[in-house]
Amino acid sequence: MxxxxxxxxxxxxxxxxxxxxxxxxxxxxxxxxMLAIIGKSGAGKSTLLHIIGCIDTFExxxxxxxxxxxxxxxxxxxxxIRNEKVGIVMQDFALVEEYTVIENVKIPLYFxxxxxxxxxxxxxxxxxxVGIKELAKKPVNKLSGGQKQRVxxxxxxxxxxxxxxxxxxxxxxxxxxxxxxxxxxxxLNDDGKTVIIITHDPGVAxxxxxxxxxxxxxxx
Amino acid sequence: MKYFKIAFxxxxxxxxxxxxxxxxxxxxxxxxxxxxxxxxxxNMLYEPYKDILKNNSGVVFMLDDTLxxxxxxxxxxxKLRHDGYIDDEDVIDYLEKNLxxxxxxxxxxxxxxxxxxxxxxxxxxxxxEGELVDYIxxxxxxxxxxxxxxxxxxxxxxxxxxxxETEVVVSGGTDTKLNELxxxxxxxxxxxxxxxxxxxxxxxxxxLSDDNNKEGLFSFYEAFDANVSMARPFIIADRRLVDYKExxxxxxxxxxEPVWFVSYGSGLDEEAIKRNNxxxxxxxxxxxxxxxxxxxxxxxxTINNIYIGMLPMIIAAAVVILSGLIGAAAMTAIRQMKTFGxxxxxxxxxxxxxxxxSANLFIIFGMSVVLAVLGIFGMIAMNFEYLIGLxxxxxxxxISVVILAVMYLLSIILPYNIIKSSxxxxxxxxx
Numbered sequence: 001m002x003x004x005x006x007x008x009x010x011x012x013x014x015x016x017x018x019x020x021x022x023x024x025x026x027x028x029x030x031x032x033x034m035l036a037i038i039g040k041s042g043a044g045k046s047t048l049l050h051i052i053g054c055i056d057t058f059e060x061x062x063x064x065x066x067x068x069x070x071x072x073x074x075x076x077x078x079x080x081i082r083n084e085k086v087g088i089v090m091q092d093f094a095l096v097e098e099y100t101v102i103e104n105v106k107i108p109l110y111f112x113x114x115x116x117x118x119x120x121x122x123x124x125x126x127x128x129x130v131g132i133k134e135l136a137k138k139p140v141n142k143l144s145g146g147q148k149q150r151v152x153x154x155x156x157x158x159x160x161x162x163x164x165x166x167x168x169x170x171x172x173x174x175x176x177x178x179x180x181x182x183x184x185x186x187x188l189n190d191d192g193k194t195v196i197i198i199t200h201d202p203g204v205a206x207x208x209x210x211x212x213x214x215x216x217x218x219x220x
Numbered sequence: 221m222k223y224f225k226i227a228f229x230x231x232x233x234x235x236x237x238x239x240x241x242x243x244x245x246x247x248x249x250x251x252x253x254x255x256x257x258x259x260x261x262x263n264m265l266y267e268p269y270k271d272i273l274k275n276n277s278g279v280v281f282m283l284d285d286t287l288x289x290x291x292x293x294x295x296x297x298x299k300l301r302h303d304g305y306i307d308d309e310d311v312i313d314y315l316e317k318n319l320x321x322x323x324x325x326x327x328x329x330x331x332x333x334x335x336x337x338x339x340x341x342x343x344x345x346x347x348x349e350g351e352l353v354d355y356i357x358x359x360x361x362x363x364x365x366x367x368x369x370x371x372x373x374x375x376x377x378x379x380x381x382x383x384x385e386t387e388v389v390v391s392g393g394t395d396t397k398l399n400e401l402x403x404x405x406x407x408x409x410x411x412x413x414x415x416x417x418x419x420x421x422x423x424x425x426x427x428l429s430d431d432n433n434k435e436g437l438f439s440f441y442e443a444f445d446a447n448v449s450m451a452r453p454f455i456i457a458d459r460r461l462v463d464y465k466e467x468x469x470x471x472x473x474x475x476x477e478p479v480w481f482v483s484y485g486s487g488l489d490e491e492a493i494k495r496n497n498x499x500x501x502x503x504x505x506x507x508x509x510x511x512x513x514x515x516x517x518x519x520x521x522t523i524n525n526i527y528i529g530m531l532p533m534i535i536a537a538a539v540v541i542l543s544g545l546i547g548a549a550a551m552t553a554i555r556q557m558k559t560f561g562x563x564x565x566x567x568x569x570x571x572x573x574x575x576x577x578s579a580n581l582f583i584i585f586g587m588s589v590v591l592a593v594l595g596i597f598g599m600i601a602m603n604f605e606y607l608i609g610l611x612x613x614x615x616x617x618x619i620s621v622v623i624l625a626v627m628y629l630l631s632i633i634l635p636y637n638i639i640k641s642s643x644x645x646x647x648x649x650x651x
Contacts, residue, residue, distance in 0.1 A: 055565065056645045075569050083567020094648070096559050098233035110222050111567035155566070 002029040002052060002163070002194075007061030009047055009217075021047040023217040025061070031162065034189040035196050036208035044217040045198045046167055052196065053088050053165045054078040066162070083111050087156025091168035093148040095140045101127065101151050102136040108159045116160065126154040130184060146177035153184055157193070164188055166197045170204055182207045223572070226563075227579035230556065238584060241548050245588035245624065248541040250595050252620035255530045261369055261416075262523050268365035269481070272326060273516035277493050278483040279506040280515070283311065285477075287503055294502040308478060311503065315482065319499060320492045322485030326362060329459055329476040331355035331406055353402070355409075357459035357476070366456070373398045373413035378458045381410060386461040389413035394453045402455065407462055409455060483512065538627070545631040549581055553635035560639070561647040570644045577635045585628050589621060 009022040021044045029035055039045045050056035051063060054070060063070045065085060070078070082088070087108075095104050105123040109116075116122060127133040130150040135143065140151060149169060156164055166185065170178035182204060189195045189209075197208060205211050213220050231238045272278075284292070287306060291298060296318070300310040312325045332355075358366065360378055367375055368389070376387035385408040390396045392415045402409040484496050493511075500506060510518075560573040568576075596617070 050645060050648075053565075055648065075571070079564075079567050079569045082565065088565050090565075090648075094558075094562050094565060096562055099229070103229060107563065108566040110226055111563070159567075 001031055001066060002027070003062075003064045004028070004052075005062040007051065007058055007063055009044075009051060009056070009058040013059050021217050022051070022058070025214075025217070025219055027212065027219060029194060029196065031194055032189070032192055033194050033196075034186065034209045035194075036205035036211045037196065037198050037214060038200060038202070038205045038211055039214035040200065043214045045200075045214050047217075048214065049165050049167050049196070049198045052163075053086050054081045055088075079111065080113065083108055084114070084159055085161050085163060087153075087159070087161040087164045089149070089152045089156050089164065089166040089169050091171040093145075093152045093172075095148055095151055095155075097141045098139070100137050100139055101132065101143070101154075104140055104151055105155045105158050107155060112159055122158055123154070126158040127151075129157065129188075130154045144177075145173050146180060149173060149177075149181050150184070153181070153188075157188065162194055164193050164195045166195070168199055169197060170199070170201065178204065223575045223579040224583065226576050227583055230552075230559070230576070230580055231583055237548065238587075241544055242584050242587045242591060244541055244544050245584065246591035246595060248537050249588060249592035249617070249620050249624055250599075251537050252534060252623055253592070253596065253617045255527075255534050256619050257369075257617075258530070259523070259527050262526060264366075264368055266519055266523065267367075268362040269519075270516075271365075272362075272481050272483055273512045273519070275486050276483045276512050277321070277486070277488050278481065278512040279497065279500065279508075280510065281480045281482045281500055281504055281506045283308065283478055283480070283504040292503060297503055308476075312480070315499070319482070319484060319496045321488040321496070322483075323496070324483045324485070326359040326481040326483070327459060327478060328359055328362065328481070329357045329478040331357055331404075331462065331476050354454035355404075355406075355462075356454050356456045357462055358456060359481075360458050360460045363456070363458040368456075369416040370413045371416045373411070376412050376457065378460070380461055383410075384408070385410040386457050387412045388455040388457040389415055390455050391415050391453045396453070409457060411455075482506075538623075541624075542627050542630065545581070545627055546634055548584075549577060549631040550634045550638065552580060553577055553638040557638075557642065557647050561644060564644040565648065570639065570642075574632070574636050574639050577639070578632055581628055581631060585624065588624070592620075593617075 004025055004027040007022060007025045008020060010018050010020045012018045025048065027048075037045050037048060047056065051058050052065075054065075054073075058071070065081060068081075070081070073081070088094075096107070102120065102123045105126055106119050109119045109122060124133055124136060127136055130153050132147055132150045132154070135147060135151075140148060143151065149172075153164075153169075156166075164185070169185070170181055173181060178201075185195050185197065186207065195208075197204065199205055286292075287297070291301075296314065297306065297311065300306050300314060308327070312327060316323050316325060363376075364378055370389065371392050373389070376389050380386055385401065388402070388409045388411055390411050390413070396411055396414060398411055398414065400411045402411070482496075482500065484493060488496070497506075497508070556577075560568070560570075560576070563573065563576070564570055
């Protein structure tokens with residue numbers, strides 16, 4: 001479970017050009033939820049996702065993930081959370097273009113402390129779940145946008161995290177492919193994963209079980 | 221280990237760039253090793269003589285070879301003659317007593333068999349039939365200090381072995397094997413070491429019969445000479461161990477060509493030096509223009525000039541390699557920022573990205589060392605070192621690797637700063 005209480009995030013904290021992106025946010029996300037965070041561009045959606053994903057830090061408030069207070073964690077522990085508890089999918093796929101599909105999917109396994117099995121086997125299983133096992137050895141730069149996003153999702157789930165965080169996952173895809181990707185997220189949610197999707201697309205948000213909207217750094 | 225695996229995957233995907241840097245570094249290593257090796261080998265050749273020449277006055281002296289058998293004008297020397305012969309050792313004793321200052325004579329010689337049937341190998345010498353071998357016999361004090369680079373075996377002992385054989389080292393580039401035995405009328409010579417090359421005949425061991433031979437005598441610094449590389453092979457032994465006396469040369473059918481380093485010690489004034497020189501001139505020859513101080517200065521200058529001559533080349537190579545390495549490391553850091561951002565998303569600590577870059581460079585560094593070793597082996601196998609008159613040596617290689625390691629560490633500074641001054645969040649947003 002993710003629990004955020006009175007969280008404030010200010011960029012350039014204590015500097016003259018300080019900018020508060022999130023203001024006193026409180027949010028609780030139960031295990032197994034499929035949640036859409038919607039809002040206009042610059043509303044603070046991505047900032048929230050970065051904080052939930054332990055990519056970014058915050059100045060005030062509390063944030064716990066599975067009862068662990070994230071604010072007090074070291075860099076090492078935060079890295080462990082990103083590696084084991086959270087799978088992150090980005091709008092631009094965030095793939096290493098020179099790598100093959102399977103090399104990309106194996107990246108989280110490089111940094112994993114808990115050996116869950118053979119890296120190739122785990123990566124192929126993840127690719128099978130997203131329906132592109134046959135592309136395993138293909139270079140990523142030869143794939144379509146939809147295929148790339150599937151690779152990104154496979155990488156996000158290869159370490160079997162509890163939470164999948166997706167930042168505008170359909171933003172770079174056509175309607176048909178977007179629908180396929182959303183269907184994939186739904187299946188992952190059905191399998192017990194908590195899925196949190198950042199989007200400004202109402203159609204995508206509609207496919208989630210719960211929606212919250214952010215505006216000017218606040219949940220409305 | 222995981223960082224090496226990640227780095228290896230990154231290198232695999234940038235193979236051409238990696239290969240270019242690896243070859244560059246390997247060439248540098250070979251070059252650096254060659255320069256250091258060449259300098260060291262020439263210095264080693266000269267090392268035992270350094271103490272003799274430094275801070276002492278004196279000359280390199282040749283006894284008049286007719287003196288041994290024919291009468292001379294020096295009445296005192298004539299008193300040393302027995303049965304028509306004068307023993308070298310008696311002359312040395314006489315000179316050490318009668319020269320002014322703290323006189324000491326270092327006695328090198330070259331053994332030469334003067335009957336045809338004894339000039340050729342007598343048993344297992346590896347040369348073609350009739351080919352000569354130079355038997356270079358060094359003063360025991362010089363012999364003990366000599367440590368020329370050996371390809372095999374060890375430096376010879378200053379004591380005879382249990383079989384009564386004289387231990388010798390043999391020039392490289394022949395078919396001579398360790399433990400071979402040279403049987404001559406002047407004793408048995410057991411090969412215990414083989415020099416790395418065949419070109420550096422130790423100086424101070426030839427016969428100064430005319431002006432043409434002077435260079436051979438004084439060439440601490442003219443160590444490489446294309447003619448030398450084609451010269452006959454040589455062995456080096458401790459002179460004290462060779463069973464030879466001038467008065468029974470007929471028995472052995474051979475003779476020696478002695479070269480004495482006559483040191484007058486330090487603190488002698490010019491008049492005393494002149495008196496010493498005059499005494500020596502009654503029984504032999506030396507080159508007035510090449511006394512110890514001149515020889516010392518010339519040698520030091522020449523050896524240092526080898527270094528100075530090669531320094532621009534090595535500096536240029538170092539600059540090229542260092543800039544290449546630093547550039548490649550910085551480029552890796554900059555071009556891979558997106559990749560590092562992705563690694564961060566997937567559970568890598570931001571500061572650990574520098575470990576990935578370090579591992580990346582370390583793999584290139586390791587491959588360069590391997591490539592350089594292979595290159596050196598290849599050159600040695602082709603006798604390339606003898607053709608160009610340069611030396612390789614594993615001790616020198618270690619020095620070269622240390623230099624490269626320093627460059628490796630320097631090359632990490634820039635990526636370290638790039639990573640340190642970047643934020644993973646910004647990197648993820650920008651990419």
